[in-house]
Amino acid sequence: ITYTGGGPSNLNNSTTAILYIQNGTIDGNRDTGDRRILRLNPGNVIFENMLLTNSRSINGGGVRVDANSSAVLINTIMTDIEGSSGAALLNNNGSLTLINSTIANNEVINANATGGIWIRGDGAVPSFTMINSVVTGTTRDDGAVIGVGFADVYCTDTDGYNLTYSSGLSNLIGVIRADNGDNCGIAGTDFMTGDAQLGTLADNGGIVQTIAPLAGSPLVNGGNDAAALDSTGAALTTDARGSGFARVNGAAVDIGAYELQGCNSATVTSRSELNVAISDFNSNCANGDTLTATVDGTISMTSSLTTLNNATDAVLLVEGGTIDANDSASVMRLNNGKAVFQNMTLKNANGLNGGTFFVDSNGDLTLINSTISNSIATTGGAIAIQNGVLTLTNTTISDTTRLTNGGAVVSLGGTMNLNNTIIANTVDNSANPVEDCVNSGGVVNFSAGLSNLIEDDVACGTAGTDFIEADPLLGTLADNGGKVETMILLPGSPAVNIGDNTAASGLTTDARGVGFPRILNGTVDLGATENEDLTSPALLTLDPADDSVNVVLTPTLRITLNETIQAGIGNITIKRVSDDGVAATFDVMTDVSFTTDTAEFTVPTALDDATEYYVSIPAGAITDSNGNAFAGFTDNATWS
Incomplete structure (x- = not known):
């Protein structure tokens, strides 16, 4: 639901009736006017498996709970909400309960001295109950430091307050503060504080977008199973995403609306399913783990995949299919962690820095037996790296456009390893040929011999020493058999039989898979495909x-x-x-x-x-x- 106009009317029902809202998203659409999600004045509401976002209002930017009212949030996310006197939630003498919910990354406006949640006692004693929930990431529009005048949870104790928590440090509040300087009258041993180590709001599968914890987050397995109950007292069976996403997985329920499903390999057929795999990798894969996402067919998408963010040496392996970005988005940003794309075709991507991939300082990207085609970006038509690591092995990058800077591949510092790879046919926005590879302050390593081809090079190495500089004579991206479209080497291509077999060690097929050997005639070809020319010379x-x-x-x-x-x-x-x-x-x-x-x-x-x-x-x-x-x-x- 996306709000327009003035937003909904206040809930005004003094009976014990309960409004139950579940399984979806409410977008406050604040760009078209200030409005909160809902005010209870009075009334009772339960939000379950919901995302509440993008609203703005004074006195509770998302939900306001007045006297004789109650709000219960179960498996619910509130994020990107702006408000004074409680960025996301104002509990004004009412009752507020959070059960396995995530309140994160909301902003206090008007330099107000409150918090992401404001518990306000004014002539009554408000009630606030946290069960397996997290409140974190609150900011203020004047740039003030959290804890100085505002907090994630802020209390005003004019008449006191009734705060309760599920046992066993099973909640996390980034910063809690009362106007008298204490922890809202409760002991710090009742909850965790500090960095929740959360990712960003993303399509992680299921019925709503969610915010997944990162690997090593204290939220993982940090909850209290006995308290993870729905409004009827029954055990929660799913997280916010609904069917297919168990509420308890691992040693204990996770804190917040998202439950890690484990470092489990999967076959994926959609962007949503691949995002689930990436989120699970980010959150749950540890040193030595490999999560394999096998792409079945073509994944068509119009927005980028979830950002890679895993600080361990775990590896995300995406293999065996096609990602078509439909000229609408880049494929992935690697902030932190290792990803390998093997036997893949990545086409029609469109980005700012790196049309298909951007590799940040802690990112490590490897492409093997893969093709990038028809990719466009302002800087680095196909790939841009910023102090990260990029390894291309038997990969073809062709028919890309860089609008302003760099080539098809650009290094702005970092390390590039090129093995049996072709980079060619890069143009600018006027379709004029430009450099294919640009290195600006990084290190470039080449497989032995002249076993790479860069058609037009600038500072990636020395033509004739590190690689050959020539037209690779590539066919267009087409169905040449196998699982993915490829760009075959045409007769007379200089990329045939000049590769480094050692660099292709372990590869048994080319990009197309079974039935297409990686090495024919004793020496591997450059690029993603092995030349299958069966025509005799005449x-x-x-x-x-x-x-x-x-x-x-x-x-x-x-x-x-x-x-x-x-x-x-x-x-x-x-x-x-x-x-x-x-x-x-x-x-x-x-x-x-x-x-x-x-x-x-x-x-x-x-x-x-x-x-x-x-x-x-x-x-x-x-x-x-x-x-x-x-x-x-x-x-x-x-x-x-």
Whole structure:
């Protein structure tokens, strides 16, 4: 529900009736006018499995609870709310209960001396009960420091207050303060204080957006199972997201509206499901863990994935499918943690810094057997790193646009490791070719030999020493078989059979998966696909031409085919037409020289004058760079 106009009327019912609101989002839409979510004057309400956000009002920016009124929040999030006299909640002589709820990142306006929640006793004694809940992240619009004039929970004790908490330090209040300077009359041992270590509001699956705790958060397994009850006294079965998200998972219920579901690998088919996996990784994967999200098909999305934020050495592995950002968003920002995208195609991304990925100072991103195509950004058309780590192994990045700065890949400090990778075909906003790779103050490491291709480079290395600088001759992104669309290497591509096999160690397939070997003809190709050229080279010219006369007796003979060729297995022979007698033999491995598309050999001993000869080349003596055999000819008429 998104509010317009003046917002809802106040709840005004003096009976014991209860308004029950569940399973959704209420957006106060404050950009169109100040309004709170609800005022109880008097009345009774229960919010369960709800997100309340984006409202603004004086005297309780989200919900105001007046005398003879009660509000119960169960599995509910209140965030991004602005208000004076209680940024999110004002309990003005009423009764307020939080059960497994998250009140986070709300702002006190008008430099008011209250808090995220204001408990105000004015002629009565207000009641405030916290059960497995967290109140944190309150700020003030004048930039004041929390604890000096305002707090996450603030109490005014004109007539005292009745504050109760579930037992066992099963609540967290970032900062609590009363106007007389105490902790609202309760002992600090009744709840935790400090940093809750929460992520940001995001689509983590389910019926509402949620705020997940990060790995190491004190909220994880910090609650009291016996107190995690709904309004009827029954045990809560789900967190705020609803069905499929257990309320208790692990040693104990988590504090707040979100329950970690564990560091569990999953198959994902949507942005929402992938976000669940990322959130679980952020919150619950520890040193040595790997959470694998296997992408089934194509994930289509119009906003970015949840930001990666895990300070351990755990690894998020996303594999085997396509992410299409529909020209609407970047794919992911890595603030902290390690992510690997393998056998993936990432297309149509649009970002500010890094069209597809932005890798911050504590981020570590690896792409293996993956393709980035049609990505656009102001800086770094495909990827930008800011003091982080980027590793590209057998990856193709092509057809990207950088509007202002950098290339397809830009390092603003940090480390780039390039292994068997192609970066090419980058343009500016006028479609003019620009640099593909830009390094500004970082370190770039290359796999051995000339085993990377950067078509147009600026300071990522030295062409001819660290990589080759050439047109990779890529096909367009298309269905070339397998699980994902790819950009195949076209005939004559310089990226064929020049990779570093050591850098591709452990890879058995290319980006397309089973049935598409990673190495053909002994040496890995650059980029995400292995060249599958099955077309045999064909004859273009013979020198001397067929039926030539008056040829010198020790001629140099040349045969030119329609693509790059190399020695196969066998011997080329020169025979007499009269009796098929052998006049000269040439081992293709030692006696024939190959230059691009031409094979050349010289008769070492003079042939007989006034004698007709022919050249015999058996099938397989000459092949293309993919091992496809030239059919050859052994008759006495093709080249005589």
